[in-house]
Every structure is written in C-alpha cells, then in structure tokens.
Amino acid sequence: MTTDITHPPSGAPAFHTLSAEESLRRLESSASGLTTAVAEQRSKRYGPNVLPEAVQRSIARMLLDQFSDFMILVLLAAAVISGVVGEPVDTIAIIVIVVLNAIIGFTQEWRAERAMAALRRMSAPFAHARRDGAVVAVPGARLVPGDIVLLEAGNIVPADVRLIEAAQLRIAEAALTGESQPVDKTSKAMVEAEIPIGDRVNMAWKGTQVAHGRATGVVVATGLDTELGRIAQLLSSAEEVKTPLQKRLARFGARLAWAVLAICAVVLLAGLARGEPPALMFLTAISLAVAAIPEALPAVVAISLALGAAKMVKQHALIRRLPAVETLGSITYICTDKTGTLTQNRMLAETLQAGGAEPGAEPWPSLLRALALVNDAVVDSAGESTGDPTEVALLEAAAAHGRDRAELERVHPRRAELPFDSERKRMATLHRFSSLPFK
Secondary structure, eight states, rough: OOOEEEEEEOOOOGGGGSSSSHHHHTTOOOOOOOOOHHHHHHHHHHOSSSOOOOOOOOOOHHHHHHSSHHHHHHHHHHHHHHHHHHHHHHHHHHHHHHHHHHHHHHHHHHHHHHHHHHHHHHHEEEEEEETTEEEEEGGGGGTTTTTTEEETTTOBBSEEEEEEEEEEEEOOOOHHHHOOEEOOOOOOOOOOSSSSSOOOOTEOOOOEEEEEEEEEEEEEEGGGGGGOOOOOHHHTOOOOOOOOHHHHHHHHHHHHHHHHHHHHHHHHHHHTTTTTOHHHHHHHHHHHHHHHHOTTTTHHHHHHHHHHHHHHHHHOOOOTTHHHHHHHHTTOOOOOOOOOSSSEEEEEOOOOSSTTTTSSSHHHHHHHHHHHHSSOOOOOOOOEEEEEHHHHHHHHHHTTTOOOOHHHHHHHHHEEEEEOOOOTTTOOEHHHHHOSSOO
C-alpha cells in the first residue's frame, strides 16, 4: 500500500507579504487552529514534518567498504598468489595488515554513525499547537500547514511559520542564516517579496531557536518545503567524491601494479631465454611481484588518519569517513558563516565592574542580583541555559559568583517588567522585596 505525498506548489504565496488574516485564509485555517480530522487529512496529503535521513549503511556494508580501496585489492591479490606459490608467511602477514586496516576504518566509522544516530534520536521535539480550539502538545513530525503553533523562549521552531502575534520576540537564526545576534520579529506584513530570508522579520524558520519573548503563528511549510528542507535537499544531491589522498593512492597502486607486472614479465622472459625451468622462473616472478608491494602502506595511512580523527573527537568534531581527515588537513581557505560554525554562538562575561568598588562591597551584591533577576534566559532541568546570548552570559556570570536565580526569584518574585527595546536599550523588572536581608 502506498500513499501519494504532495507538497505545496513552487508558486506558493510569499506569506511574508500577506497580512496575518490573509495568510490564515490562504491556508484555510483560523486563530483557533485546525480540527483533528482536518489535521489528519493534511498529514496524509503533505507527509510528516521531517527531513529525510540519508540511507544508513549496515554494519556489513561498512565492513565491506573497507576493502574497496585499490591498494587493498592489490594486497588481497598478493595474499592469494603468495598462498598459491607456497609462501604462508607472506600470506599471513598481508592478511593481518589488511584486516588491521579494515578494523581501524570500521571502528571509526561505526562509532561516528552511532553518535550521529544518538543525536537524531535526541532531536524529536514536541510543539504546542491549537487543535479543536485547545492547546495541545503535538509531535513536531505531525504538524501540517495551517496549524497554529505557540512559541516561547527556549523553543526550537518546529516548521516554517508566519507570525500572527509577537510579543518582544527575538529568534536566534545563526544555524540558518549565520546572523550572530537574535533577530527582532514582528507580525506586520512586508512589502517586498524578493528579499533574503534573514530579512523576513514576520517569519520564523524551522530549526531556529526562540531567544526571547513569545509568539503565535501559522505553519506555512513543513518537511522538505521548509527553508531548512531546501538546504537538506542541496546537501543530499551533492555527489560523494574521493579525497586527494584516495586519488593519489589509487594512481600509485595502479602504476605500481603495471610496473611490477612489467618487471616480472622481463624477469620471466629473461630466465626462459637463458634456458631456466619455466616453473622456477614463474615462481621467481611471482615472488618478486609480492615482494615489491608495500604491504604496510594502507595500515600506516589508516593509523595516521585515525590519530587525526581521535584528536578532532576531543574537540567534539565527528569524522564519519576517515579519508575526510586528510581533506580537512589540505584546506587552505574556508568560506563560511562564523557564528555557530567556527564559533559556539555563545557569549562570556569576562570582566564585571561595580562602580570601582571591591568585590563583596556594595554595589556588587546589587549588581549580581540584577544580573540574575533582570534576565529572561531559560535554565532547563539539566542546568543548560538558553535564550539571548547576552542574557545567558550575564546569568552564568551571576551563577559563577554564587547567585542562584531560582532562590532569588523565590525571595523576590517578579511583579512587572519593561521589555528590552532598541530605543531604550535596556530592560527593567519590578520585584517584591521582603524584610529579609539580601543574600
């Protein structure tokens, strides 16, 4: 049984130029969301809101790939010939080297595949959507165009969304556009249709993170039809090419094979011309061919690449294919977005100044308390902070000086706030103070 999956046409409207009301009308939705029945129908029509994963190689496939290199094939042929001519020591030595090379390559790739699979299992978020007029938790994969989703600080945007309402919303789009600072968002329609996605401030893109504020929006694209999906399609269509090292080794192996065959032929013919027994000259030529092959070369290359991969793992970089290490080492120029790629998209408060006072004296306690309380960064159950990079840095600085925000908020709960805006360039909060001394 098959299901025909269709996607919105390439001529779909530029939702950033439409008003919120017109966007809802085009998507046949409303502010109260879709009904469960309509959502199920659209799920069958558009398919799941996921990006297709590359075909995972089986363990057998990974193991067999270790024997596809030309030099390895030459060594296997040499091992067979050595066994036929009665040279068991050479046969065993060659087989040990080939197996060692395969184990090194297979182990590295298997570990990388396991790590990638674990990361994929972790990225299965839920979204808060309105279904049948009520807010419910919906698996991100079940979202469909027309769904009304609710976003707040710390959320990963589950699909491409046209914002309907936005309250002091800022979204970190570094993963998609490379923009280092969170982008201020609005729900107002825009005039220009042909503008970069980073300038479409009434849109929230799949895979980006809400740094501040909250919003309500309508899903306009899911799966491969999202901007992230288009990038995934470009990556999946890229052909896998051999690395410079693989090409050089293949050329070396081919030239070596032809050279050895030519020399063996000359030795064989010279011996026959001198009247030597044909069987003896054939064995001599075969032994010469086996001796001329550098059996240890593939293993030396594999060990060198594995050492490089091990160093990169310590820097939290996964190498899925060992030959990629050599390619990375040959790079002379890198053209890439800096934020989140070459950097961690994190900020750090290196120095704190409190009116020239010594640490511990006023106004240091007030400063540290303000860093923790006048802050909308979110701390999850694992202790990880998410939100605006500046606020995260200030919150971590307060924590490093012993200020626990949860405890401070218990003693001094927030009563009101003036959100940060670009004109005032500040944020202010109002807290209740008890008669207890500050901690």
